Amino acid sequence: MDKGIYLDNNATTMVAPEVVEAMLPFFTEQFGNPSSLHQFGNQVGRALKAARKQVQALLGAEHDSEIIFTSCGTESDSTAILSALKAQPERREIITSVVEHPAILTLCQYLEKDGYTVHYLKVDKRGRLDLQEYARLLSDQVAVVSIMWANNESGTLFPVEEMAEMARAAGVMFHTDAVQAVGKLPINLQESCIDMLSLSGHKLHAPKGIGVLYLRRGVRFRPLLRGGHQERGRRAGTENAASIVALGKACEMAGEALAYEERVVRSLRDRLEQGILEQVSHCFVTGDPENRLPNTCNIAFEFIEGEAILLLLNKMGIAASSGSACTSGSLEPSHVMRAMDIPFTAAHGSVRFSFSRYNTMEEVERVIAAVPLIVERLRKLSPYWNGDAPADEPGQEFAPTYA
Amino acid sequence: MWDYSETVQEHFFNPRNAGAVELANGVGEVGSLSCGDALRLTLKVDPETETILQAGFQTFGCGSAIASSSALTEIIKGMTLSDALKVSNQDIADYLDGLPPEKMHCSVMGREALQAAVANYRGEEWKDDHEEGALICKCFAIDAVMIEETIRANGLRSVEAVTNYTKAGGGCSSCHEGIEEILGRVLAEQGEQLEINAVAAEARQPRTGLTNLQRIKRIEALLDEIRPNLQRDHGDVELVEVDGRHIYVKMTGACAGCQMAATTLGGIQQHLAEGMSEFILVLPAEELARRATVGG
Numbered sequence: 001m002d003k004g005i006y007l008d009n010n011a012t013t014m015v016a017p018e019v020v021e022a023m024l025p026f027f028t029e030q031f032g033n034p035s036s037l038h039q040f041g042n043q044v045g046r047a048l049k050a051a052r053k054q055v056q057a058l059l060g061a062e063h064d065s066e067i068i069f070t071s072c073g074t075e076s077d078s079t080a081i082l083s084a085l086k087a088q089p090e091r092r093e094i095i096t097s098v099v100e101h102p103a104i105l106t107l108c109q110y111l112e113k114d115g116y117t118v119h120y121l122k123v124d125k126r127g128r129l130d131l132q133e134y135a136r137l138l139s140d141q142v143a144v145v146s147i148m149w150a151n152n153e154s155g156t157l158f159p160v161e162e163m164a165e166m167a168r169a170a171g172v173m174f175h176t177d178a179v180q181a182v183g184k185l186p187i188n189l190q191e192s193c194i195d196m197l198s199l200s201g202h203k204l205h206a207p208k209g210i211g212v213l214y215l216r217r218g219v220r221f222r223p224l225l226r227g228g229h230q231e232r233g234r235r236a237g238t239e240n241a242a243s244i245v246a247l248g249k250a251c252e253m254a255g256e257a258l259a260y261e262e263r264v265v266r267s268l269r270d271r272l273e274q275g276i277l278e279q280v281s282h283c284f285v286t287g288d289p290e291n292r293l294p295n296t297c298n299i300a301f302e303f304i305e306g307e308a309i310l311l312l313l314n315k316m317g318i319a320a321s322s323g324s325a326c327t328s329g330s331l332e333p334s335h336v337m338r339a340m341d342i343p344f345t346a347a348h349g350s351v352r353f354s355f356s357r358y359n360t361m362e363e364v365e366r367v368i369a370a371v372p373l374i375v376e377r378l379r380k381l382s383p384y385w386n387g388d389a390p391a392d393e394p395g396q397e398f399a400p401t402y403a
Numbered sequence: 404m405w406d407y408s409e410t411v412q413e414h415f416f417n418p419r420n421a422g423a424v425e426l427a428n429g430v431g432e433v434g435s436l437s438c439g440d441a442l443r444l445t446l447k448v449d450p451e452t453e454t455i456l457q458a459g460f461q462t463f464g465c466g467s468a469i470a471s472s473s474a475l476t477e478i479i480k481g482m483t484l485s486d487a488l489k490v491s492n493q494d495i496a497d498y499l500d501g502l503p504p505e506k507m508h509c510s511v512m513g514r515e516a517l518q519a520a521v522a523n524y525r526g527e528e529w530k531d532d533h534e535e536g537a538l539i540c541k542c543f544a545i546d547a548v549m550i551e552e553t554i555r556a557n558g559l560r561s562v563e564a565v566t567n568y569t570k571a572g573g574g575c576s577s578c579h580e581g582i583e584e585i586l587g588r589v590l591a592e593q594g595e596q597l598e599i600n601a602v603a604a605e606a607r608q609p610r611t612g613l614t615n616l617q618r619i620k621r622i623e624a625l626l627d628e629i630r631p632n633l634q635r636d637h638g639d640v641e642l643v644e645v646d647g648r649h650i651y652v653k654m655t656g657a658c659a660g661c662q663m664a665a666t667t668l669g670g671i672q673q674h675l676a677e678g679m680s681e682f683i684l685v686l687p688a689e690e691l692a693r694r695a696t697v698g699g
Contacts, residue, residue: 303463304463305440305463305464305465305468306465307465307466308415308464308465308466308469311415311466312416315416324465345463348463380421380422381418381421381422381460381461381462381469382461382462382463383432383441383442383443383461383462383463384441384463398432398441398443398461399432400432400433400434400441400442400443401432401433401434401519401529401531
């Protein structure tokens with residue numbers, strides 16, 4: 001059977017076969033608890049140490065003790081923000097952006113109910129932040145700044161290194177949700193002013209259920225989970241040894257593949273984008289095309305709806321995702337598309353193609369062949385479309401009554 | 404992603420009556436602001452008989468919006484206008500063998516387009532009276548606007564009361580935080596605060612309008628209905644005590660100590676809850692003794 005074309009790597013990635021191989025012994029012969037003194041535990045303890053070093057290397061962290069293993073990116077995000085608030089109780093403000101992942105946004109909205117003030121930095125039509133607005137908000141009232149390194153939907157990069165420097169100068173802690181960036185971009189934390197960073201294993205060919213919080217040495221910290229002494233008391237709970245080993249291996253492989261991501265994966269993405277834009281009218285790339293992840297391409301197809309596109313793509317064996325309301329179960333289109341002020345007839349038709357190093361040019365050509373037919377088919381059904389152009393002649397335009 | 408029925412998928416992949424009907428004499432254009440979907444329905448109506456000769460749709464929307472539009476046109480073709488207006492959104496959903504709760508608004512949009520098209524044919528102006536909010540209860544597809552209006556109209560003060568009036572929160576209960584939030588907001592507008600304890604206090608008061616005696620008789624009657632099933636397995640059930648929503652029963656005969664007792668209690672609870680139209684808890688009589696000692 002044809003295994004299909006997987007272009008949804010910002011959602012999750014295939015676990016690399018080498019990673020699976022590395023983790024398997026930790027379900028069977030290497031089952032010991034790393035906290036135990038005996039040989040069963042000891043071996044596992046050594047494996048965790050090696051994995052920590054591998055993660056440290058990919059992040060360019062100064063010390064391996066700055067790596068705290070967690071269960072996922074969301075846990076890392078929550079731990080970072082709640083720790084910053086707990087460690088500086090007199091500071092009652094947070095700075096973040098309107099386009100963060102729900103792991104940050106939902107937490108911030110929840111904290112607002114507890115009386116914290118959250119400043120949400122807006123973005124322009126290309127998804128860029130206004131650093132002057134940011135500079136104005138930094139003060140000794142701010143407990144933490146949390147800004148994503150790369151946006152999951154559009155791939156747009158934020159200048160987090162510069163923003164961390166600005167925060168440092170103002171004496172404010174800086175956290176970045178780098179779930180989409182780690183493994184796709186070179187990162188060197190020891191040269192930066194970033195205090196905390198979240199990453200998630202399953203975005204870089206490790207399994208689901210493993211994440212990391214990078215915590216710069218010396219940054220005040222209050223654990224989210226208390227209990228045992230695991231992770232030096234900073235994240236209690238018996239270690240997910242198999243997944244930690246897997247993440248270590250995945251980080252090692254990601255480090256080796258960085259140049260490939262930058263060159264080959266980028267060229268796959270660029271070819272797909274060019275191929276689609278050439279053949280399909282009334283569609284455009286969202287976000288900041290010059291300044292984004294090499295693996296991400298988000299195209300808004302006007303006058304049709306994303307879920308319908310995905311269903312038809314899926315029928316042809318092509319997996320992608322959409323910022324349409326209807327794909328998420330919420331009734332609202334993607335907050336990222338709305339923040340960029342994209343009209344809803346286009347925001348609903350935004351489709352994200354995200355690549356990994358396992359994709360091929362042959363797959364790209366197949367997608368380029370499929371997409372124009374799908375768009376044409378759906379536009380035939382659309383009340384906003386007439387023949388081969390938008391239905392916008394006076395008297396002809398579609399003007400529904402809205403509920 | 405979504406658990407779409409075969410019929411939904413079939414209508415999405417092969418939509419019927421797509422496109423505008425030529426020489427249409429009834430056109431309805433509606434949209435759902437909350438989800439951004441929009442639909443144009445065109446009808447060709449025979450003026451003599453008021454029968455819908457042809458129906459066509461153009462939809463900007465997801466898979467189920469397209470499938471709902473397709474189903475709607477299939478259902479109403481050949482109907483008289485007055486019959487067509489009786490088509491409910493549930494009829495559209497049923498025609499498609501069901502829609503996920505998050506997608507019920509797609510069928511609502513279809514019905515509204517039909518009303519708008521008929522109004523247009525009759526030279527009337529169609530006014531939409533339906534407002535839609537964010538989906539709160541996914542088990543029963545109840546949105547925020549519906550919950551808020553019901554709270555206001557009935558002066559509700561607890562999540563349980565909201566559940567009794569709207570069904571929202573009566574399933575998996577994961578939306579209780581969301582319901583509490585709406586309650587808190589509405590009560591705050593009236594200068595009041597949501598008392599979390601109110602839930603437990605109200606829970607002790609049956610709200611059926613029956614006297615205690617009538618209620619107990621009703622419970623006995625419902626138990627009698629299922630007694631034959633138990634007796635077939637050489638068991639039986641005995642009503643021991645009724646304390647608000649807590650109903651204590653004793654399993655006797657072969658049911659006593661049966662490993663399936665918990666399952667049986669669950670079945671009894673469901674039967675009683677449905678028969679009494681209220682949320683009750685069926686507990687084993689031993690629980691009564693335990694609660695008496697711990698004072699709870």
